[in-house]
Amino acid sequence: MSQTNMKIFEELESEVRSYCRSFPTVFTKAKGYKMWDEDGKEYxxxxxxxxxxxxxxxxxxxKAKLVDYILNDGITHSLDMATAPKAEFLKTFNDVILKPRNLDYKVMFPGPTGTNTVESALKLARKVTGRTDIISFTNGFHGMTIGALSVTGNAFKRKGAGIPLQNTVTMPYDSFVSESxxxxxxxERFLEDGGSGVEIPAAMILETVQGEGGINAARFEWLQRVEQICKRWGILLIVDDVQAGIGRTGTFFSFEKVGIKPDIVCMSKSIGGMGLPLAITLIRPDLDIWAPGEHNGTFRGNNHxxxxxxxxxxxxxxxxxEKDIQERSKRIYSFLERIVADYPELEGxxxxxxYMVGIASQVDGLASKVAAEAFERGLIMETSGPNDEVFKLFPPLTIDDEGLNKGFEIIEDSVKAVLGARELVTS
Structure with missing residues (x-):
């Protein structure tokens, strides 16, 4: 590790930095599912x-497509002007993704980040319905700007707003209290009862699998009933697929196997392909009542x-x-179940x-220690949940069996090392 380089971040970058604290090395190269730091260590x-x-x-x-485009002086920045790359993306997305899934959406480019697409969805839902409130769910995470933060559950992140976060109502996500x-x-009782203090909202917004909130996967039946409730009350259903989409849960959209059709879908992160900023908001065509320029942004036309x-x-x-993802998903989940069974001290x-999975540990601080130990052994993973109680596995969908097996080995060794150190302390 180069202390000189790390000092640059400590001295010149804001205290708000986080991932460089969790992964304290200077990365210089990345390919596939591997990264290397400046000392040549592989992760x-x-x-x-x-x-x-x-x-x-x-x-x-x-990479080849992008390099060729750049070398031929292709347009980089264009606001929302018509460009050949945008036309090709729209047509390909419609032909390859929407039509085969019998989905009919207009595509909006709201700005380059996940929070941008959420802000546009909330804004449009309020415009379409004329209502003010949004129902969100416990442990949901939707972004860090004020509107998106208002429908985010995490108390630490909400406090950072510095102002009251209003016009939202939080309801319990599937199994939030208990399985029963x-x-x-x-x-629904809140919606039915005039004395509940809850107005009929413009929309409900949810993740089918909550990423930052603790890898909580809603049951299909629960999601289907949410859609039914929304239809009954004329409430728009917004699915935030920023993290759970693009194959992460086994299908391109996380809601495909559920059999629901959201009114609005929020997408970012991997929609850009190789990490370039891009976000899209998918809108049921009859809801697309924007006036030209009513919602805009300088960087929504990222041609690269x-x-x-x-x-x-x-x-x-x-x-x-898709079939490869689903087959390997079974292997990943079986590995996690075995770890939970073989190491009961995890209380996992x-x-x-x-590929959006993890192990939640009831032992305070243990998940963070496992993630830190794994980093020392050459594997990068993070924690999630309101108390960082989950260490989560988010490998690229393109990872091969060799990469998975090596990762499993490091994770198991890390679990054993942390549990062994804990046993020494308590004995």
């Missing part, structure tokens, strides 16, 4: 840019991202990629769906 990447690198680092097909409590019966985003869709031209529970 397996089970973080994947928090879901922004589902296809891994520097995918050769995307029907959280939707509770929610259109190039790589279009190239990334080649993975989805047939069902092979396997959670999640697809």
């Amino acid at each position: 397996l990447d089970f973080f994947a840019g928090a879901g922004a690198l589902n296809y891994g680092h520097n995918d050769p097909h995307m 409590l029907d959280t939707l019966e509770y929610l 991202a259109f190039i790589t985003a279009t190239a990334s869709l080649s993975y989805w031209e047939d069902d092979k990629f 529970e396997a959670k999640g769906r697809g």
Whole structure:
């Protein structure tokens, strides 16, 4: 580790920095599911840019397309002007993704980040319905700008707003209290009863699998009932697929196997293909009542991202990629279940769906210690949940069996090392 380089970040970068504290080294190169630091140490990447690198680092097909475009003086910045890369992305996305899934959406480019797409969705829902409130769910995470933060559950992040976060109502997510409590019966009672203090909202916003909130996967039946409730009351359903989408849970959209069709879908992170900033908001056509320029942004026309985003869709031209994800997902989840069974001292529970999984530990601070130990052994993964109680596995969807097996070995060795150190302390 180069102390000189790390001092630059300590002296010149804001205290708000976080990932460079969790992974204290200077990275210089990345390819596929591997990263290297300036000392040449190799790391397996089970973080994947928090879901922004589902296809891994520097995918050769995307990289070649982008380099060729740049060398030929292709347009970089264009606001929302018409460009060839944008046209090609729109057509390819419609032909490869939407039509085969019998989905009909208009595509909006709200700005380059996840919080941008959420802000546009909330704004449009209020415009369409004329209502003010939004129902969100416990442990949901939707972004760090004021509107998105108002529908985010994490108390630490909400406090950072510095002002009251209003016009939202938080309801319990599936199994938030216990497996036996029907959280939707509770929610619907609030809508039915004029004395509840809850107005009929403009929209409900949710993640089908909560990433930052602790890898909580809602049951399909619960999600189907949410859609039914929304239809009954004329409430728009917004699915935030920023992290759970683009194959992360096993299908391109996280809600495909559920059988629901959200009114609005928020996407970012891996929609750009290889980590270039891009976000889209998918809108049911009859809801697209924006006036021209009513919602805009300087960087919503990122042509470099259109190039790589279009190239990334080649993975989805047939069902092979999706089948590979689903097969390997079974291996990943079986590994987590075995770790939970073999190491009861973890007080662990396997959670999640697809390549969006982890182990929640009831032992305070243990998940963070496992993640830190794994980093020392050459594997990058992060924690999630309101108390960082989950160490989560987010490998690129393109990882091979060799990479998975090596990652599993490091994680198990890290668990054993942390539990062994804890036993020494308590004995």
